Amino acid sequence: MLQEELSNLYKLQEMQNRFELLKQRLKNHPESKDLYRLKKDADEMETRLQEKNKRIHILEKELHQMERIIDDSYSSIKQVDQRIYSGQVTTVKELKILEEKRKTAHLKVEEYEEKALMIMEELDYLKTSLPQEVELANQKKAQYKEKQLKIKQEIDKIKTELDLLQIQLQQLEASISPELLEKFYKIKRFKRNPVALISDGKCSGCMVEVSVMVALEAKQYKTIVCCENCGRILV
Numbered sequence: 001m002l003q004e005e006l007s008n009l010y011k012l013q014e015m016q017n018r019f020e021l022l023k024q025r026l027k028n029h030p031e032s033k034d035l036y037r038l039k040k041d042a043d044e045m046e047t048r049l050q051e052k053n054k055r056i057h058i059l060e061k062e063l064h065q066m067e068r069i070i071d072d073s074y075s076s077i078k079q080v081d082q083r084i085y086s087g088q089v090t091t092v093k094e095l096k097i098l099e100e101k102r103k104t105a106h107l108k109v110e111e112y113e114e115k116a117l118m119i120m121e122e123l124d125y126l127k128t129s130l131p132q133e134v135e136l137a138n139q140k141k142a143q144y145k146e147k148q149l150k151i152k153q154e155i156d157k158i159k160t161e162l163d164l165l166q167i168q169l170q171q172l173e174a175s176i177s178p179e180l181l182e183k184f185y186k187i188k189r190f191k192r193n194p195v196a197l198i199s200d201g202k203c204s205g206c207m208v209e210v211s212v213m214v215a216l217e218a219k220q221y222k223t224i225v226c227c228e229n230c231g232r233i234l235v
């Protein structure tokens with residue numbers, strides 16, 4: 001009877017240790033740091049992409065405005081030329097004014113064509129590198145989702161095991177006498193693993209040799225026997 005109780009007490013101890021380990025793992029999953037890093041990377045990539053898209057949008061708008069300015073300047077050059085070659089200009093003064101106007105429009109065209117070219121180059125660069133970056137960001141996002149799912153599955157598994165252990169622990173406790181349990185929890189307050197095995201003549205709790213008499217008594221299972229050195233219950 002005592003032998004069975006002691007054996008159950010040892011099982012209880014093992015199960016409690018497993019329970020604590022799982023609870024710890026639930027609280028602080030070993031891969032949660034990886035998950036955090038993946039999320040951070042994915043978010044950063046997404047932000048960079050958004051900024052890039054915003055820049056592309058701004059540049060396209062600017063380019064459009066410049067093209068309009070260039071078109072307008074060409075129109076005004078055309079108008080000036082028409083006026084000059086119409087034969088209606090009679091004064092040198094008006095001719096000078098028209099030529100000045102044409103010169104200004106030409107300069108404007110040059111200036112804006114140069115600016116537009118620079119914008120086109122930047123747009124070209126941004127648009128060329130964009131697909132690859134989108135691909136990379138999607139990969140990172142997928143990695144994050146995959147890891148998140150994996151951890152969720154593991155956590156669910158741990159929770160299921162914890163629920164099962166809880167029931168088994170209650171059943172085991174019910175099969176052990178209150179006196180023995182009381183002793184067990186009393187020792188547990190000060191020492192880890194209150195139940196120790198005698199292995200190679202030593203207490204597995206403190207690794208100190210057990211006297212022959214104590215070892216013999218423990219084997220008889222007539223009474224609860226404790227280690228003379230550390231006080232653990234010997235099985």
Ligand SMILES: [Zn+2]
Nearest residue numbers: 203206227230
């Ligand atoms: Zn001991």
